[in-house]
Amino acid sequence: MHGIQRRELLVQGSAALVAIAALSRRAYAFPAQAGEEVIPWLDQPTENPNPEGIKTQLVWENLDSWITPNDKFFSISHFNRPTIDEKTWSMEIGGLVKKPLKLTLADIRARPRQEVVFTVECSGNHGFPFFTGGIGNARWAGTPLAPILKEAGVLEKGIEVVFWGTDESEIPIRDVKMKQNFARSMSLADAMNPDNLLCYEMNGAALPAANGFPLRLIAPGWYGIANVKWLKRIEVRDTRFMSLLMARDYVTIREEDHNGETVWAETSVGRSLLKSAPAKVTRKGSDYAIVGAAWGAPIDRVEVQIDQAPWAPATIDHSEEAEHAWKIWSLPWANPSPGEHTVTSRAVSTTGQVQPAMDDPLIAKKHTYWESNGQVTRRIKIT
Ligand SMILES: Nc1nc2c(c(=O)[nH]1)N[C@H]1C(S)=C(S)[C@@H](COP(=O)(O)O)O[C@H]1N2
Ligand SMILES: [Mo]
Numbered sequence: 430m431h432g433i434q435r436r437e438l439l440v441q442g443s444a445a446l447v448a449i450a451a452l453s454r455r456a457y458a459f460p461a462q463a464g465e466e467v468i469p470w471l472d473q474p475t476e477n478p479n480p481e482g483i484k485t486q487l488v489w490e491n492l493d494s495w496i497t498p499n500d501k502f503f504s505i506s507h508f509n510r511p512t513i514d515e516k517t518w519s520m521e522i523g524g525l526v527k528k529p530l531k532l533t534l535a536d537i538r539a540r541p542r543q544e545v546v547f548t549v550e551c552s553g554n555h556g557f558p559f560f561t562g563g564i565g566n567a568r569w570a571g572t573p574l575a576p577i578l579k580e581a582g583v584l585e586k587g588i589e590v591v592f593w594g595t596d597e598s599e600i601p602i603r604d605v606k607m608k609q610n611f612a613r614s615m616s617l618a619d620a621m622n623p624d625n626l627l628c629y630e631m632n633g634a635a636l637p638a639a640n641g642f643p644l645r646l647i648a649p650g651w652y653g654i655a656n657v658k659w660l661k662r663i664e665v666r667d668t669r670f671m672s673l674l675m676a677r678d679y680v681t682i683r684e685e686d687h688n689g690e691t692v693w694a695e696t697s698v699g700r701s702l703l704k705s706a707p708a709k710v711t712r713k714g715s716d717y718a719i720v721g722a723a724w725g726a727p728i729d730r731v732e733v734q735i736d737q738a739p740w741a742p743a744t745i746d747h748s749e750e751a752e753h754a755w756k757i758w759s760l761p762w763a764n765p766s767p768g769e770h771t772v773t774s775r776a777v778s779t780t781g782q783v784q785p786a787m788d789d790p791l792i793a794k795k796h797t798y799w800e801s802n803g804q805v806t807r808r809i810k811i812t
Contacts, residue, residue: 486562556798
């Protein structure tokens with residue numbers, strides 16, 4: 430569509446160009462147009478208390494492209510941030526397999542290449558006042574994981590695949606302290622998903638150190654935590670894996686009502702959840718617009734509420750889309766009155782799920798900050 434319109438514009442000349450540009454102004458949210466100004470939100474994230482662990486958060490007002498450039502992409506490190514020499518690096522595939530493998534980066538690069546555009550969000554994003562930019566969208570390239578597991582030959586009793594990072598820490602349990610590498614697991618069935626990549630490239634460049642150089646797992650449809658960076662070993666096991674980041678941390682604790690009785694539920698963070706957020710309010714002359722993103726589940730539509738007004742449908746930008754990538758949406762804001770306003774968005778999935786309000790028991794009765802997919806409200810002052 431976009432391409433055809435552009436070609437028609439060239440044929441029809443500059444008068445049509447001006448008219449169509451005005452019409453399509455909000456159908457294509459990016460890039461910012463000449464003379465367009467962004468009005469900063471009144472509510473801003475508080476100072477990051479952990480600048481080593483959480484780096485380069487997305488500044489929502491600056492969102493101006495579908496793909497997040499590598500130098501603007503957030504990164505998370507729970508333990509240390511290893512610097513790995515690709516010449517000495519290799520990765521093992523072991524445990525309950527017929528033929529353990531040891532692969533160098535050259536071995537992996539020589540295998541079939543596959544790409545995916547995938548929006549990675551940390552499940553803690555929006556869980557703290559200082560952490561609202563733990564999200565980014567990149568084109569990841571690598572080789573599919575499933576054929577490598579097949580080649581290694583998973584034994585009959587293998588049910589779980591553990592991904593180990595090179596980074597490590599001393600993990601305390603009661604009075605024991607043990608040295609452990611970062612590790613996350615998936616069921617064998619989940620690991621065999623043909624979308625999963627052993628990824629060595631991000632937006633056409635070698636994976637940056639912060640994002641897992643030389644190799645990371647990319648698991649489209651999963652929260653950030655599943656996408657293990659700085660990989661060093663993949664191991665098949667015959668029992669569920671209950672590591673720190675599977676069963677003790679990255680656990681959502683929620684009070685649930687079961688027929689009038691309160692039950693405390695604990696679940697491990699895994700697949701991403703339906704979510705959206707307003708990114709920015711733009712002004713060009715007297716034209717105001719709200720632009721935002723929606724992700725986490727197949728998106729049917731996005732609605733926006735200004736102050737207490739009825740929810741209004743936003744327009745989804747179809748010019749750049751992919752199954753596992755955020756959708757960019759926008760909505761003109763006609764004649765906003767001077768003064769303070771709130772802007773809230775909610776995504777609706779193709780199965781009719783609605784992103785929960787902050788007072789929905791799913792969010793209000795959640796006692797941990799993971800999976801904070803409640804509706805995001807921003808405040809703004811129009812002058
Ligand atoms: N080895 C390793 N992998 C990791 C982490 C980590 O600390 N160590 N952090 C995880 C978390 S919590 C997130 S949100 C994503 C973030 O990916 P990014 O740092 O490339 O943005 O990486 C995941 N993979
Ligand atoms: Mo995360």
